[in-house]
Amino acid sequence: xxxxxxxxxxxxxxxxxxxxxxxxxxxxxxxxxxxxxxxxxxxxxxxxxxxxxxxxxxxxxxxxxxxxxxxxxxxxxxxxxxxxxxxxxxxxxxxxxxxxxxxxxxxxxxxxxxxxxxxxxxxxxxxxxxxxxxxxxxxxxxxxxxxxxxxxx
Numbered sequence: 001x002x003x004x005x006x007x008x009x010x011x012x013x014x015x016x017x018x019x020x021x022x023x024x025x026x027x028x029x030x031x032x033x034x035x036x037x038x039x040x041x042x043x044x045x046x047x048x049x050x051x052x053x054x055x056x057x058x059x060x061x062x063x064x065x066x067x068x069x070x071x072x073x074x075x076x077x078x079x080x081x082x083x084x085x086x087x088x089x090x091x092x093x094x095x096x097x098x099x100x101x102x103x104x105x106x107x108x109x110x111x112x113x114x115x116x117x118x119x120x121x122x123x124x125x126x127x128x129x130x131x132x133x134x135x136x137x138x139x140x141x142x143x144x145x146x147x148x149x150x151x152x153x
Contacts, residue, residue, distance in 0.1 A: 001114045003122055003145045006077035006102065011035055012138040013080040016099075021088050025051070025065060028101045032078050036103070038071055043103065057090025062123045066102035066116060075115040076103045081132055081141055098123055098132055 013031065018024035025047050026040075033040035046067035050056065057063045078101040085095035100119050122128055122145055131144035 001075075001118050003077070003118065006075045006115055006119065007079055007100075007142070007145065008035075009139070009142045009146075011076075011078045012142045013078070014135065014138040014141055015083045016080040017083045018086060020086060021051075024082075024086065024088075024099065028065065028078060028080065028099070032076065032101060032103060035078070036071075036076060038069070042069065042071075043067070046103075047101075055089035055091065057088035057092075057096050058120060058124065059090055059092040059094065060124060060129065061085065061090075061094060061097045062129070063088045063090065063096040063099045064102060064116065064120055064123070065099065066104065068104045068106045070106050072103055072105040074105065077101065077119065079141060079145065081135065098129065 018027055026044055029044035029047060030040045032043050046069055047065050050067045051065065056065045080099045082097045082099065085097040088096040090096055100123055102115060102119055104115060128144055132141055135141045135144055
């Protein structure tokens with residue numbers, strides 16, 4: 001599994017503003033709902049339940065909020081670079097500026113872990129993180145995480 005299997009260029013947001021963790025999750029849930037034609041409240045509820053188990057702020061300025069939904073048939077991703085870093089209760093207690101929302105099917109078994117591991121590896125890679133933080137727009141963000149060349153975006 002690659003990022004290209006999970007993330008579409010249209011689901012990348014550059015310079016997202018959020019006043020806090022809850023507002024960020026609400027915004028991401030609304031964006032995902034529009035892309036997937038699902039109910040934003042259902043997505044938000046699943047994300048909040050997952051965050052209740054422990055923060056998905058994995059460190060180094062990266063958060064990977066994720067949840068499983070019955071309505072999902074395949075993994076879906078949404079990548080955002082925040083305009084201003086915010087507190088996400090990350091494991092290293094550092095603010096977050098790179099966020100990858102991941103929605104997964106229920107009962108996928110190992111596929112869930114593969115998708116999450118794929119995203120975590122990619123965003124925690126120092127070269128990728130530097131590229132994401134230096135990107136000037138959504139196309140640049142996508143190019144930094146995608147296996148596709150920028151001319152194919």
